[in-house]
Amino acid sequence: MSNADYLSYGTADFALAPYGPHWKFMKKLCMTELLGGQTLEHHLPVRCDELKRFLHLLYKKAKANEAVDVGAELITLTNNMISRMALRKRFSENEDDADKVRKIVKEMCGLAGKGNVSEMIWFCKNLDLQGFGKRLKDVRDRYDTMMEKIMKEHEEARRKEMGDGIKDVLDILLDIYEDENSEIRMTRENIKAFIMNMFGAGTNTSAVTTEWGLSELINHPKVMDKARQEIDMVIGKNKIVEESDIVKLPYMQAIVKEILRLHPTGPLITRECTEDCNIAGYDIPAKTRVYVNVWAIGRDSNHWENPLEFSPERFLIEEGSGNSQLDVREQHFHFIPFGSGRRSCPGATLALKVVHTTLAAMIQCFEWKLGMEEMILWKWKRDLG
Structure with missing residues (x-):
């Protein structure tokens, strides 16, 4: 065992x-x-x-x-x-x-x-x-x-x-x-x-994804500024962003998709054959395990333009991207951060709620940037009450 x-x-x-x-x-x-x-x-x-x-x-x-x-x-x-x-x-x-x-x-x-x-x-x-x-x-x-x-x-x-x-x-x-x-x-x-x-x-999965997101945004201040402008325009400056607000923040959604593409919480997905089968002429015995490299799929140049670049715009409808309709839980096999099929992550909905809202609130309430010796500098932007 x-x-x-x-x-x-x-x-x-x-x-x-x-x-x-x-x-x-x-x-x-x-x-x-x-x-x-x-x-x-x-x-x-x-x-x-x-x-x-x-x-x-x-x-x-x-x-x-x-x-x-x-x-x-x-x-x-x-x-x-x-x-x-x-x-x-x-x-x-x-x-x-x-x-x-x-x-x-x-x-x-x-x-x-x-x-x-x-x-x-x-x-x-x-x-x-x-x-x-x-x-x-x-x-x-x-x-x-x-x-x-x-x-x-x-x-x-x-x-x-x-x-x-x-x-x-x-x-x-x-x-x-x-x-x-x-x-x-x-x-x-x-x-x-x-x-x-x-x-x-x-626990660690949602936290690490949010931390990766903050890291990417600090290194791409223009993206962070654009996200903050969207939040301020839609939510305003008098209340903290909530889960129900995320549906009204398409750029924020695109940011999280791009984070999951580059930094999937499960870089490798394991699957096991339940019975003998034949695939492309190869006999695959039951109990054979296959490891799917989700990290590599998200960086495959055959499916993604400039795959190593952090660019949430690739997921936006107004940009005319073919990836605008990609959903993290659908059958798009070049974008499966939560897996796919029967064994896909049942907690995907909860994870997305937590990551979207936490990251949006951190963008809304603080200014984040790199300073001397690459220490993260941040300051409070508004009173929580």
Whole structure:
């Protein structure tokens, strides 16, 4: 069993589960309830609150002329959003449950991505040559203990009807777990594994994409100025941009598309054949894995003009670009930052909401530029109130 399989409770999760009844049920559940439009709408106040907290923190640091690690603060922002949406808890400076889960999941993701010699060489499969066995068991046991505690707290609150009427992701999963007539019976391991997927796939990815976007904009001040002009013209200077405003900001949308083209959150996508097949005369046996280089596809000169140039204009309708109608979740195989097909990322909608709004708010509220020794200089532009 690979590191990732062990950490995901033997593929009891959603991301690594084999195609079959459980995976299809979880996919349907993700698209309709867990990450569906209604659930995202219910948690809109959570995302708005966390974004305001983030902006106030930057404002406080700027006012005190303090240095700030923007990348680290973006990760904290997305962690807080996921923590509150999934568990109704937020990261804080204290060692609370949400912070412990965040740190444990980060450690689990690091171990899952490491090459394990024991699984690569068949006669070493029973040997723990790199000491991963002990580390894997330790971190999964700690995660299991922490999640069991959080789940029992939720169950106790549900029995006492102590909730505020708005269900978090864990509540929805517990509803299915307790429903004896559910299409697929969900285990506690399934729930723990899915929450791990949310933290692992939903925090660093959005934060890193936003950080890449800010980096590109700092290096292309004309693009940033154009984005700021659009925001000021459409939104005005008396309120902070919101998720519902993004649809009215086509240049901002083009910027995010260009960021995803050059800096996809998943540079490599893995797919596996479910059965024997023949492609272009080649016999491909079942279980064969293929790795799709999304990073290279986004920079392919056969599909993109000046592929290494950061140019959001390539996605604008008024520029007459053939790429203006490209959507990040459609079947345009030269632009698949979230993958494609059945295994495409179910959290794409949430990720786009977070990246669009966060980056737009940072452009709107601050001036960003490179200064001496390539340090990022920024100052507050307007009062948040």
